Amino acid sequence: MKRLVMALLFCAIGVGGYGAWWWWQQRDGVKAAEQKGTKGAKGGRGAPLVVKTARAEVKPMPVLIDAVGTVEPEHSVQVRAQVSGVLQSVLFREGDKVQAGQMLFQIDPRTFQALYNQAQAQLARDQAQLENARVQQDRLEPLLKREFITRQEFDVAVTSTKSLEATVAADRALLEQAQIQLEFTRIRAPIAGRTGALAVKPGNLVAAGAGGGGAPLVTINSTDPILVSFSIPERQLEEIRRYQNEKETRIEILPDRAGPVAAEGKLVFVDNTITAQTGTVLLKTRVSNRVEVLWPGQFINVRIVLKIEPEAVVVPEVAVQPGQQGSFIYMIEDGKAKIQPVKVSRQIGGEVVIAEGIKAGDIVLTEIPQAIAPGAPLQIADTANAGKGRDVKGTGKGKGKKSEESGAKGEGKGYDASGTK
16 A cells, blocks of 8 residues: 555656646747747848839820821822733843833733734825825816816815815824824833733733723832821820921831831821721821831821920839829839839830829839838849948948948948938
8 A cells, every 4th residue: 555655646746747847948939949949030121122113204295196007109000001912021030129111021012013004005096196286286287267267066076175184184093093003012000110910921911991901910019108007096186286297396206116217108098087986097297218117008106296395204114104093104112112103105115204203313213122011121133242231221331341241231321212321
């Protein structure tokens, strides 16, 4: 019995000692975790976000209207045969640039040459008869005065002369017609331009006329100058008409919206009606195209420069962010991030013109960190990379070696983003 009591007593003492040891270990772990968390929290609150920035600038910027247009030739001619016959030869290559009056096709001229020769011979015959009739009239006229012949005989001679004069005039007309028909066998370019694809090859029979000839032999499009047609919404028509005759108003043609301007021109046509289905109005501009950058049928970007705004506030495109309430930017104010709503006027290339929200000299963020939030401390990337510890909060140069080491870690004080102390 005594042994049992002693065993229970030893067991109770062991359990109590183990419980005390366990409680002590748990308390030390909690304290260590709390100390570690406190240090981590302090370290996180003290590290500014490194950002890239740019300043809002004031400079002249154009007031623009953008549209999509179509290039079309100022003159386009479908070349067709005006006489029927076998196409003997083609005197150019498909796609060649030709000049006005240049020989393009030759139709077999033998039939028309024979008709021309026949008309020429008939004219010569009737001219000879006319000369004989005039001589006969001149011979009879003095005889009539002496009354050696009757008046009727003389009138017959006069009538014959006039009849032959009319015949000769008709022969000249027939000869001219035959000459024209012969000329039509040589088909020439009516305008200067670039040729398209051939519809008929040599050796084929071509028919005269637009209806009987079927497809045209070739189509010639003028390429310099060239027209660009485009449509704008009817609400912008009044603004365009207001600036239409201004010197600085011009139309720029851009094959690529982000690329250079290919050509410039003036507005040459405003349609006299608005398309009811689309609510747009058609406009055209004429531009020089000597190097043929523009091609008929090509879709092109059109930029209408109405005027130049002398003092526009401009920021990089990457600084403007879309939001549910409209566009906004992140800017630096007192060394901290701030969300600033803005009103975007227009975008030109990689720059955005701001109508409201910021002013010249404001510093905006061009790269937005994921962890950014309003009020977060910021440090400009170039100053951080310089290793001089200039964050956006203020001034202060390091003293001695210790200060230089602190600056290398990005903890020193420096100039803020606006350049003030």
